[in-house]
Amino acid sequence: MTTVVSSDGRRLTLGSTLGKGGEGAVHHIVEAPDLAAKIYNPGKAKERRDKVAAMVSGRLNDKSTYVAFPIDTLKSPSGEFLGFTMKKVAGFKSVHDLYGPGSRKTEFPTADSQFLLRAAINLANAVASIHATGCVIGDINHSGILVSNKALVTLIDSDSFQYRVSSDTYRCLVGVAEYTPPELQGASFSKIDRTPNHDNFGLAVLLFQLLFLGRHPFAGKYLGKGDMDIKTAIKDGRFAYSSRKAETMMEAPPFVPALGDYGEDTLEVISISQPPPSSKLSCLSGLIRLLMTSN
Numbered sequence: 001m002t003t004v005v006s007s008d009g010r011r012l013t014l015g016s017t018l019g020k021g022g023e024g025a026v027h028h029i030v031e032a033p034d035l036a037a038k039i040y041n042p043g044k045a046k047e048r049r050d051k052v053a054a055m056v057s058g059r060l061n062d063k064s065t066y067v068a069f070p071i072d073t074l075k076s077p078s079g080e081f082l083g084f085t086m087k088k089v090a091g092f093k094s095v096h097d098l099y100g101p102g103s104r105k106t107e108f109p110t111a112d113s114q115f116l117l118r119a120a121i122n123l124a125n126a127v128a129s130i131h132a133t134g135c136v137i138g139d140i141n142h143s144g145i146l147v148s149n150k151a152l153v154t155l156i157d158s159d160s161f162q163y164r165v166s167s168d169t170y171r172c173l174v175g176v177a178e179y180t181p182p183e184l185q186g187a188s189f190s191k192i193d194r195t196p197n198h199d200n201f202g203l204a205v206l207l208f209q210l211l212f213l214g215r216h217p218f219a220g221k222y223l224g225k226g227d228m229d230i231k232t233a234i235k236d237g238r239f240a241y242s243s244r245k246a247e248t249m250m251e252a253p254p255f256v257p258a259l260g261d262y263g264e265d266t267l268e269v270i271s272i273s274q275p276p277p278s279s280k281l282s283c284l285s286g287l288i289r290l291l292m293t294s295n
């Protein structure tokens, strides 16, 4: 049994593993069933120590209910920084399981289009609330976003978020190309400050995937010569559902909802621009009302 020590000197016992990533492992805590402990892999803790301490003292966990933010730092009995506590997220599944039609059947068997829209609204709300804390997600992607069977949304891996406090910016050092805006494709993330608007591109991709059977908005049939990968399509602005087909040289894949099925306003918001999450929110709320009255 591994013993860790909280900032007030309380000794806590690490239980079984809830999950593992590339940076550390997340455990149950025997004495605190509502909390989880993230313990960094050897060598990783040192570089995260100041960032996690800043997130704890900024009380980010009190500022957004949509995120498992660090609550307290954890040390070894000899005083070495090991990781942090956060709320335990139980009964949630990856947003990827929801937007993929195959996995949706098994993981979210009762989810209909209204459920997808509620999840989309909650996700937009979550991103807005994260931006209000002074954080930028940076590495927005499907594996850090969890959805409950009530379409509630929670983000994990918050210690990778960019966090700016007074003159210090703790950057997000990673990113997934499919959710990265055109201007950051190929960029070296350790050298740049991310903005909320960068997140909004990733958010728009996720909203699109939720409403379009998991399809990526920049994946389609390329009408030019050779292959077109998603990174290049994003960089070149080749939105696969665009009416400017002569310009984008892209055709939407078959058997997906048509853009018009969701209404012009919605599609303009989720596909073309990078508006603030709040405007996505009002737009999607309008759409939900429409669907509810037409059913």
Ligand SMILES: Nc1ncnc2c1ncn2[C@@H]1O[C@H](COP(=O)(O)OP(=O)(O)OP(=O)(O)O)[C@@H](O)[C@H]1O
Binding pocket: 018, 019, 020, 021, 022, 023, 024, 025, 026, 036, 038, 068, 086, 087, 088, 089, 090, 156, 157, 158, 160
């Ligand atoms: N608050 C939590 N409650 C329950 N399980 C969690 C929680 N946070 C993380 N997990 C589980 O632990 C796994 C690893 O967590 P996390 O993504 O934070 O690790 P990481 O090492 O930083 O990953 P990455 O290499 O993607 O950055 C998650 O995929 C999830 O299964």
Ligand SMILES: [Mg+2]
Binding pocket: 021, 023, 157, 159, 160
């Ligand atoms: Mg991480």
